[in-house]
Amino acid sequence: MNRIEKIYKYLLRTYGPQGWWPLTSIKGSNPTKTGSLNGYHPGDYSYPKTKKQRFEICCGTILTQNTSWSNAERAVLKLKKNKLLDPATILMCDENKLKEMIRPAGYYNQKARYLKEFSKVFGKMKKPSREDLLKIKGIGKETADSMLLYAFKMPTFVVDAYTKRILSNLDMIQETERYDAVKTLIESNLPAELETYQEFHALIVEHAKRHYVKKGEYHLCPLLNI
DNA sequence: TTCCAGGCAATAC
DNA sequence: GTATTGCATGGA
Numbered sequence: 001m002n003r004i005e006k007i008y009k010y011l012l013r014t015y016g017p018q019g020w021w022p023l024t025s026i027k028g029s030n031p032t033k034t035g036s037l038n039g040y041h042p043g044d045y046s047y048p049k050t051k052k053q054r055f056e057i058c059c060g061t062i063l064t065q066n067t068s069w070s071n072a073e074r075a076v077l078k079l080k081k082n083k084l085l086d087p088a089t090i091l092m093c094d095e096n097k098l099k100e101m102i103r104p105a106g107y108y109n110q111k112a113r114y115l116k117e118f119s120k121v122f123g124k125m126k127k128p129s130r131e132d133l134l135k136i137k138g139i140g141k142e143t144a145d146s147m148l149l150y151a152f153k154m155p156t157f158v159v160d161a162y163t164k165r166i167l168s169n170l171d172m173i174q175e176t177e178r179y180d181a182v183k184t185l186i187e188s189n190l191p192a193e194l195e196t197y198q199e200f201h202a203l204i205v206e207h208a209k210r211h212y213v214k215k216g217e218y219h220l221c222p223l224l225n226i
Numbered sequence: 227t228t229c230c231a232g233g234c235a236a237t238a239c
Numbered sequence: 240g241t242a243t244t245g246c247a248t249g250g251a
Contacts, residue, residue, distance in 0.1 A: 020232095060232095061232085062233095064231085064232050064233090065232085065233040065234065066230095066231065066232085066233045066234080066246090066247095067231060067232080067233085067247085067248075067249095068230080068231045068232080068248090068249075068250075069231085069232065070231095070249080070250080071231080071247095071248060071249060071250090072231095072232085074248090074249090075248095103247085103248075104247095104248060104249075105247090105248070106231090106246080106247040106248040106249085107233090107234090107245095107246050107247055107248085108246095108247070108248085109246075109247090110234080110235085110245095110246065111246095114234090137234090137235080138233095138234065138235085139234085140233060140234050140235085141233090141234095142232080142233065142234090143233070143234080146232080158232085160232055160233085161231090161232080161233080162232075176241095201232085202232090204232095205232050208232090209231095209232095213230075213231095213251095
């Protein structure tokens with residue numbers, strides 16, 4: 001078993017299935033989880049079940065850019081309450097009203113624009129390619145991969161700041177390693193399975209929230225011992 | 227008060 | 240091509 005696999009197994013054993021991506025229509029909760037308790041569906045990989053849920057996940061990936069999920073979730077809930085978790089409605093919505101709805105997620109000026117841009121093309125997106133998504137204003141590599149992995153169920157790994165921080169601390173990459181290099185490293189050392197990729201990214205976030213927030217504590221990370 | 231969060235685009239060098 | 244900067248709310 002390679003080191004990436006060992007890390008994955010350790011995290012899964014330690015925290016259990018994470019049930020990403022959270023959805024507002026799911027009321028289950030996991031009290032062991034940091035951050036929001038709502039919407040996760042651990043062990044159930046059948047979501048999204050509807051186009052509406054798929055769109056909600058995509059909106060969530062945009063709203064949580066450089067933002068805590070608790071803040072992004074507030075914005076998602078406001079959108080839902082105002083019937084705005086729908087591309088046609090978002091396109092018709094007054095821009096200032098849309099900004100007000102997503103205000104708690106921060107960066108609301110740009111994110112409102114990003115949501116409109118994405119809403120324009122969502123209807124045409126059956127199984128979009130990464131390149132298709134990257135052409136859309138406001139969708140970078142991580143957001144594109146998050147949409148592919150959690151909304152469109154494609155086995156593609158999502159790299160984020162936490163992934164780099166952890167692997168760098170374990171001396172498996174350089175701090176400055178490029179996004180796609182890290183992505184390839186992970187993907188080439190794990191079976192290319194949707195469930196595995198979905199879990200691993202979620203587990204990395206959960207683990208990082210516990211051990212990689214304070215800079216002086218990275219050396220206490222339990223992964224250093226495996 | 228300061229720092230950080232499930233990044234991205236625009237600009238500067 | 241690489242490094243820096245602006246964007247913003249809410250919690251610790």
